Amino acid sequence: MAFDVSAINPLGFGCMRFTGREDNTISTEYTSQMIDRFLEAGGNYFDTAWAYPNSEAALREALVKRHPRDSFMIATKCVAWGNYCNGPEDLEKQLQESLQNLGVNYVDVYLMHNLGGVRTAGFEKNNAWEFVKSVKERGLAKHIGFSAHCTPEELEQFLQDYPEAEVVQLQVNYLDWESPSFRERECVEIAHAAGKPIIAMEPVKGGLLANPPKAVCEILDKEMPNDSYATAALRFAASAPGVAITLSGMSTTEQVEDNCRVFSDFKPFTAAEQDAVKRAQKAMEESGIVPCTGCDYCAKVCPQGIGISGSMTALNYYINFDDAVAAAYQLGFVVRFNAGKKLPDECIRCGACEDVCPQGIKILDCFDRIAEEIVPHRKTSVLMK
Ligand code: SF4
Ligand code: SF4
Structure with a gap:
């Protein structure tokens, strides 16, 4: 047929x-x-x-x-x-x-x-x-x-x-x-x-x-x-x-x-x-928005259980609203409710996630940006303490 x-x-x-x-x-x-x-x-x-x-x-x-x-x-x-x-x-x-x-x-x-x-x-x-x-x-x-x-x-x-x-x-x-x-x-x-x-x-x-x-x-x-x-x-x-x-x-x-x-x-x-x-x-x-679709194929191969898509959501929030404190809060929130429960600072940089990402996202570069521009605001974000 x-x-x-x-x-x-x-x-x-x-x-x-x-x-x-x-x-x-x-x-x-x-x-x-x-x-x-x-x-x-x-x-x-x-x-x-x-x-x-x-x-x-x-x-x-x-x-x-x-x-x-x-x-x-x-x-x-x-x-x-x-x-x-x-x-x-x-x-x-x-x-x-x-x-x-x-x-x-x-x-x-x-x-x-x-x-x-x-x-x-x-x-x-x-x-x-x-x-x-x-x-x-x-x-x-x-x-x-x-x-x-x-x-x-x-x-x-x-x-x-x-x-x-x-x-x-x-x-x-x-x-x-x-x-x-x-x-x-x-x-x-x-x-x-x-x-x-x-x-x-x-x-x-x-x-x-x-x-x-x-x-x-x-x-x-x-x-x-x-x-x-x-x-x-x-x-x-x-x-x-x-x-x-x-x-x-x-x-x-x-x-x-x-x-x-x-x-x-x-x-x-x-x-x-x-x-x-x-x-x-x-x-x-x-705008520089990260084109993550939240498919979580990366989470299926990450040996560390990092909340990758959740981290991308937080980074996009930062890019969209230019508010690092709120993005720091988002980072803590979204990685807990999405595939992968750990923060990017526990990444061992094996690259497995980038290999399978259908959007070709440079995930490790995004993590670097999160570390430099969002993570320092964790202490300011009360809910991240
Ligand atoms: S590079 Fe990091 S986030 Fe990506 S799969 Fe390896 S441990 Fe997980
Ligand atoms: S595989 Fe790529 S597009 Fe899919 S959730 Fe992970 S980072 Fe986002």
């Missing part, structure tokens, strides 16, 4: 950021509310992964157990980088755990998770594509493909190496569209020319574009007064050539409603809006 994009609502529910409780753990009741609103608005595609903590189990409780299996599609993924795969048998173990976590006997889409850079070697070493093909042959997945954060040259190679891939999941957002390190436009054009439906991920860059610096807000307020900052970013991604599904990692019912409203009466980006986001991108770059 071919991958039929006409049967899928163009807004996909990204399930990496389910929360609902004050301590950032997942509430089944709240997730059910979000999912019900999404389904009522016509949504039917859910993107999760074996590597997203507790996400598959939350989907089982809030979606699979409560709605007919043929009323939704689930995509999940296997991972072969970091310490998660020490042989092909670990891939099979991940698959079986995914099916069990989700409470299903098949998934609609099964993907290799996050190809590109040094991460690709793990998939090659473990013969992961042959495994993914076998998942489809055994009737445990209806469709197969891969997600990637990669260069256009790498993508060309993946398309050659994995010709049976039916879908390609790529990062698409206005911040990285023309950036020399991400070259997203080229990647999208390559996948589109190869005839692969594109699933756009990180359209809001892990929330960064939903709450951008003041200079960016001023541009978007003027040019797109009817869009929230998040929906402006979603519309940009959904307007890109070949994009069939745009994933939004929603964490609140308000976000679900805001996003569904935009897609129920979808208006593609105009030329004037394209020009506005080009200026917004420049303003964002000039």
